[in-house]
Amino acid sequence: MSLKNVPKVELHLHLEGAAPPAFIRGLAKRKNMDISGVFDADGGYAFTDFRHFLQVYEAATATLQTPEDYHRLTLAVLEESAANGVIYTESFLSPDFCGGRDVGAWREYLHAIRDAADQAEREFGIVMRGIVTCIRHFGPEKARQTALCAAETAGDWLTGFGLAGDERVGKPKDFAYAFDMAREAGLRLTAHAGEWGGAQSVRDALHDLRVERIGHGVRAAEDPALVEELAETGTVLEVCPGSNIALGLFRSWRSHPIGGFFDKGLKVTVSTDDPPFFHTSMTREYDRLADAFGWDDAVFTTLNTTAVNAAFCDDDTRAALLRRLEKSDA
Ligand SMILES: [Zn+2]
Numbered sequence: 001m002s003l004k005n006v007p008k009v010e011l012h013l014h015l016e017g018a019a020p021p022a023f024i025r026g027l028a029k030r031k032n033m034d035i036s037g038v039f040d041a042d043g044g045y046a047f048t049d050f051r052h053f054l055q056v057y058e059a060a061t062a063t064l065q066t067p068e069d070y071h072r073l074t075l076a077v078l079e080e081s082a083a084n085g086v087i088y089t090e091s092f093l094s095p096d097f098c099g100g101r102d103v104g105a106w107r108e109y110l111h112a113i114r115d116a117a118d119q120a121e122r123e124f125g126i127v128m129r130g131i132v133t134c135i136r137h138f139g140p141e142k143a144r145q146t147a148l149c150a151a152e153t154a155g156d157w158l159t160g161f162g163l164a165g166d167e168r169v170g171k172p173k174d175f176a177y178a179f180d181m182a183r184e185a186g187l188r189l190t191a192h193a194g195e196w197g198g199a200q201s202v203r204d205a206l207h208d209l210r211v212e213r214i215g216h217g218v219r220a221a222e223d224p225a226l227v228e229e230l231a232e233t234g235t236v237l238e239v240c241p242g243s244n245i246a247l248g249l250f251r252s253w254r255s256h257p258i259g260g261f262f263d264k265g266l267k268v269t270v271s272t273d274d275p276p277f278f279h280t281s282m283t284r285e286y287d288r289l290a291d292a293f294g295w296d297d298a299v300f301t302t303l304n305t306t307a308v309n310a311a312f313c314d315d316d317t318r319a320a321l322l323r324r325l326e327k328s329d330a
Contacts (some may be wrong), residue, residue, distance in 0.1 A: 003085075003286035006300055007328045009321065010081065010089045010271045010282060011159070012131075012215055012238035014164065014293035015070075016061040016097060017274025018077040021045055029105065035059055035287065040301075045277045048223040050196065050247055053277065054137070054166060061097050062195060067112035070098060074116035074128075082124035088321050089126060090312060092133040092164055095149040101142060106149040127321070129313050131160035137169040139267050140181055147178035151185035159278040161187040162215065163205075167196040173208040174225040183210070186312040188312040190215055190238065195249065206235065215309060218249065221257035225321055227264060234269040242280035243273035253292035262299070269307040317329035 021044055030036045038059050040046035045060065047053040064070060081089050093113065099105025102294050110130070117128040132150035134143035143163075150161050161182030163175055172191060179189060192250045195207035195216035202220050205211055217237040220226045230237070241256045250256045270285050272278070289295050 002283060003290060003300070004283040005085055006286060006297065007304065007325055008084065008086045008282045008300075009304045009311065009325075010086050011213070011269050011307050011311065012240055012271035012273055013077075013089055013091045014274050015073065015077060015091045015316035016064060017057060017092055017277055018080070018091070018278065019064075019073055019251070019277055020076055020080065023073065023076050024063050025059045027069060031065070033063055035063060036142055037060075038223065044279065047277070051166070053247065057274070057277070058175075064097065067098075067108045069107050071112040071116045074113045075081075075120055076213060076319065078117065078126050078128060079124055082120070082126040086126055086282050087324055088128075088308070088311060088313075088317075090129050090160065093130045093158075094133055094135060095146050096135050096138060096142065099149075101145040101149060102174075103149050103152050107153060110153050110158060117157075117292055127313075127317065129160070129311070129317075130158045131164040131312065132158065132161050132182075132187075133164040136163055136165035136175070136192075138165065140170070140174045140178065141149075143154065143175050143178040144181070147181040150187060151181050154182075154185040154187050156314060159188060161189055163191040163209070164215070165192070166316060167192060167201060171208070172201070172204040179209045179211075188212060191214055194219040197243070199226045201318065202226060202230075206233075212236065216240060216244070218244060218257050218261075221260065227261070227266065230267075231265045233269055236269060236306065237261065238271050239268050239287075240271045240273035242275075242285050243278045246278035246280070247324065253288045256292070258289070259293040262293075262303075267306050268312065269303055269310065 049058045095106045096102045098109035134146040189211040190213040191205040191211045192215035194202040213236045215238045239258045
């Protein structure tokens with residue numbers, strides 16, 4: 001039996017990375033852009049490894065050129081998420097791709113994205129909040145400009161700031177200035193770490209950027225002392241098992257550390273990262289996890305309650321989400 005209708009809370013979703021391939025193909029066609037190298041014979045996204053994935057991601061994203069494109073993208077993504085039972089999603093937004101880090105241009109993109117999110121909430125019942133991410137392999141100077149965009153638009157909808165991109169480039173502390181700006185603007189903080197970087201990268205993100213959540217963090221499994229520290233501090237991990245398996249970090253669902261993390265009391269949550277790139281969806285993640293670890297509805301309720309409590313939203317929104325989880329549990 002599929003877990004499609006179980007209500008789900010997703011904290012780690014890259015907006016461009018969630019773009020359905022057919023949507024990107026349609027945009028490219030209308031704009032006479034040749035991005036044929038982005039797709040495989042079946043029309044899905046094609047890449048060989050993580051570095052290539054980033055190149056394909058950026059090539060696909062190049063078709064998104066206006067606030068209107070992002071309006072349509074946001075609607076398409078949220079409709080798909082809602083069809084998989086997602087009731088709340090936090091999506092990573094990149095001023096790098098939305099207006100080239102110009103604050104005025106970014107405001108227009110953000111307005112379009114938020115307008116689409118409001119429409120999706122009315123039509124599909126899904127709630128969205130935005131997290132601006134700087135992109136690690138674009139370097140600390142661009143991250144400062146990105147942080148300025150985030151700080152200028154921080155509020156009840158744009159609620160977080162994060163670090164994404166290639167973890168093998170630079171160190172978290174290179175981005176401390178950008179994170180300080182975001183923190184001072186009242187934004188809540190997360191960073192990708194412990195995916196391509198080892199356990200130390202998780203420690204660096206926690207200590208040098210003072211984030212409250214870690215994107216991925218799965219390589220903490222290599223260091224029992226860190227696992228213990230994460231459990232004690234209640235650090236929330238945005239785990240994306242299907243993404244990790246698709247990119248070859250773990251061989252199988254059963255060998256993925258999320259099962260052990262949950263058993264040890266870590267605050268784990270489940271997300272898709274860039275679902276069409278990894279041929280996944282929130283439904284597939286839940287189905288595979290149920291198969292691999294024997295997880296039942298009670299476990300998924302625990303994961304979703306953890307996610308709601310860690311969500312970068314206001315308390316009224318949080319309370320409403322908790323009520324929706326409780327109702328479905330009854
Ligand atoms: Zn990610």
